[in-house]
Amino acid sequence: MWVVKLGGSLLGSPELPRWLDMLVKISDGKVIIVPGGSVFADAVREAQHRTGVDDTIAHHLALLAMDQFGLLLTGMNSQLVTASSELEIAERGWQHRAIVWLPSKMVLADDAISKNWQVTSDSLSAWLARKIGSDRLFLVKSKPLSAYANSTSVLLQTLVNDTLVDEAFGDYCLAQHFQTYLVHKSNYDAVEPILSKRRMDDQNVATENILLINH
Numbered sequence: 001m002w003v004v005k006l007g008g009s010l011l012g013s014p015e016l017p018r019w020l021d022m023l024v025k026i027s028d029g030k031v032i033i034v035p036g037g038s039v040f041a042d043a044v045r046e047a048q049h050r051t052g053v054d055d056t057i058a059h060h061l062a063l064l065a066m067d068q069f070g071l072l073l074t075g076m077n078s079q080l081v082t083a084s085s086e087l088e089i090a091e092r093g094w095q096h097r098a099i100v101w102l103p104s105k106m107v108l109a110d111d112a113i114s115k116n117w118q119v120t121s122d123s124l125s126a127w128l129a130r131k132i133g134s135d136r137l138f139l140v141k142s143k144p145l146s147a148y149a150n151s152t153s154v155l156l157q158t159l160v161n162d163t164l165v166d167e168a169f170g171d172y173c174l175a176q177h178f179q180t181y182l183v184h185k186s187n188y189d190a191v192e193p194i195l196s197k198r199r200m201d202d203q204n205v206a207t208e209n210i211l212l213i214n215h
Helices: 015-026 038-051 055-076 086-094 104-108 121-132 156-161 169-173 185-197
Strands: 002-006 031-035 080-083 098-101 136-141 153-155 179-184 210-214
Touching: 002 015, 002 121, 015 031, 015 055, 015 185, 031 055, 031 121, 038 055, 055 080, 055 098, 055 104, 080 086, 086 098, 086 121, 104 121, 121 136, 121 169, 136 185, 153 156, 156 169, 156 210, 179 185, 185 210
Parallel strands: 002 031, 002 136, 031 098, 080 098, 136 179, 153 210
Antiparallel strands: 179 210
């Protein structure tokens, strides 16, 4: 299986329904979409600021925000189905469905995951990729990747410094067997044949909008 994280910043963009259409077409039960928190996570941040609740409560609410965005994605494309456990992921895979992961149940069951804002949907997508033995992880972002136009790969710490991935991301992808790629939201046409074939040449596939992350 391959994991594709769709950043919450894609909400409202014309690219988001195109990503969903593409992933539905090629998934065949082998691609899992991880939703970002989007405006729902922004609401959690605002609520924490107004009430002063601790990070543990905010972490729980932020996971529910990801669940909400995931449910919203299924509303945008009726062929998407949700999964909130490893068993459901496996069942949806056997059914050859296009899967959206609702993370709260699985993540809350793992006490080893830090309960703070340093762990976002980026880290949780890597956590899931490790959990299910994924081969590849794609992080789809809205922020331009033009700063890396002359590169086919980029150091993880550089992306952390540029706030393209969260501070805890390395804790969940270092020493893991899956390859991680950063993809600009406009690049769904280039990603489609890669996902369809379920294979890729790490040396040749990268462009200015698809970057291999060096862990």
